[in-house]
Structures are given as C-alpha cells and as structure tokens.
Amino acid sequence: MYYILECFSSSNGHKARIEYRDDDPFRFWNAGERLESVPDLPIRARVVTDKQSMLAELWDTPLPLMTRRLHDVLVAAGVTNLDVYPVILTDSRSGEEITDYLAFNIIGAIAAADLQATRFAPGSTERTISADIDSLAIDPAKTRGALMFRLAEAVNAIIVHEQVKAAVEASGIGTLTFMSPEDWVG
Template sequence: MYYVIRYGPAEDNSADLYMDPIPGKKVSFTRGERLGTLPLLTFRKRAGDRGAFLDYLGSSPPCMVVSDRFVEALRSVGVDNVDFYPAQLVDEATGKATPGYQAANVVGLIACVDAAKSVYTLMPGLPEGGAIPKNGIFEFKSMHLDYTKVHGAKIFRLFETTSTIIVHESVRDAIEKAGLRGIRLIPAEGLDAFY
C-alpha cells in the first residue's frame, strides 16, 4: 500500500519556514532532478510563528525539511533516491540556529496515475483525453495509481503533480516506529486533494 505524505497534523503545530536564497544559484526541490553540490542551507522561522521544529517541516519555496531522525528512518528501509543537503533552522525571534536538519530532494518522477479509475480536474487550458502531462492535474476527487508502473519504489514524486510525494508502507512503518512528528500519511487510493 502507498501513502501521500503531508505536513501535519494541526495539533503538532509545525513551524512554517522560508529558505534564504542561495547566492548565484536557483534550485527547485520539486522537479525530481539532482541538484548537485549546495552550500549549507538556511531556513528561517518568522518572529511570531509559534510552531515547533518537528521532524518534517514545509518551507517556501517548496522543500521537505527533515530531521536527522527522519533521514535515518528512510535509510533504515533502504530508500536510496533522496539527496540530503545539510540545513540549519533559524528562529528569527531569538536568532538561535538549530542544526540537525536536512533539505530532502526526492529524485525521480513516476507517471502512474490510473486515468481510467481516477477522478480529477486538469490544469486550466489543458485538453481532455490523452496522457496526463507533467503537473497537469489541478485536483483529485479520487486518486488511483497504476501499481504496475511504480515498480516497488519506496518514495517518489508523482509526475502528474510533482508537489505530491508518495511513500511505500515500509516507509510509513519506519516513520511510525521512530515516533516522528509533523507528518500525516494519507492512503493514496481514493485520495481527494487540491493542489
């Protein structure tokens, strides 16, 4: 079984971060492509944000910011398609920097939405019918995957909407066993979601 990984639940009260620009380099963590060498990345929590630095944090621009415990959970089940970049989290209210975090870049996109079973809306302006283009889905009313195209991947970004990260149940089990916080795992089958 596969799950969509999201930030939350609300009671965990995760901090909302933003990433400092990288001098001379523009990167995207949602393309599924390798990024090469990066300097130490800095993610900031705005003064007044009462959220905590948990094991799984979101940022602007979009990037998975994860604790070293999260990295170990992925490695414990053999995940080998995520590149990690050292990061520090800075609380703007105190100026304190917190180490022990990584920016996670999931490498690879898999086109595996079962278009015949899924109910979805395409991005405005796209024609109906035919193959769903990269980032072509605006929202799902009911997502279904074609597992013959997944080939047992443990974690991947969905080609049809690259902001969606999907994990195998072995990853879910490792996350739960480690007691990681700031993570919601939602069954992929039948998912109703807006992007």
C-alpha cells in the same frame, strides 16, 4: 499500497514557517532530478516562530526539509533515492541556530497515476507536473517498486510505500500523515 506523505499542523500548535531564498532560480527541488548546481553548504534558512508554532518533522516548501531522525528512519526502511544537504535554520525570535535538519531532494518523479481511475478537477487539462487532482488512484505496476518518489503528474505529492509508512510509525514519529491516495487533493 502507497500513501501520500504530509506534515500538517497539529492540535498542539501550527507549523512554523520557513523562509528561504534560493540562490539559483533554475534549481528545482521538486523536479525529481539531481540538482545541477548544489547550493552553498550548509544551506541557511530562517524559521519563523511564535508562541503557538512548532518545528515540523518535514516541510516541502519553499525548501524541502526533514529532520535527521526522519532521514535515518527512511534510509533504514530502504529508501535510497534521497540527496540530502546540511541546513542551519535560524529561529526568527531567539536567533538560535538549529542544525537538526537536512534539505532533501527526492530523485525520481514517477508517472504512477492510474489515469482512468484518478479524478482530475473539472476543466483541468494538465496531466504532468502540476495536474489538478481531486482524487488520486495509483497504479502499483507503474511505481517500479519505488519506496519513495514524487508523483510526475503532480510533483507536490510525495508518495511512499507502506513499508516506509510502517517504519516511520514504528520509529515513534507521530507528526506525519499518510493519506490514502483517493483522499488526496492536490
């Protein structure tokens, strides 16, 4: 079974916002391909916080970021297709530099949607990269056994295998959501 990995704001506060301006307009973090040019390291971004915001375990835009602890759990679960880069986040209020995050690039965009069972938005004709999906059905035979990948039909979807979900839940990380594909809209 596969799930869509999401990180939403919680009842404890809203997710802080990331500000990042990529130095290369042709660098695509969500294409599922290795970056042709690596940004200057460490990557610098700003996290915009207020009294009610919280740092997240994962952001997908504008720069895909995850905590080092989440990365460790994913690697221990068998995920081998992540390129990661050190990041320094500067807190907008305090000026504090936060170094516990990695920018990540998932290598692999897989066309795993069951096109007959997936419900696309009315009038939507796009079927790759940015398909407008109202309910997703994943064909496990198309996943090639991948544990984590971007969905080629809609690259904003990060798909994880139940093995990854179980490892993250067992680690005690409780701020991520694993959505059933049929409940995902994107």
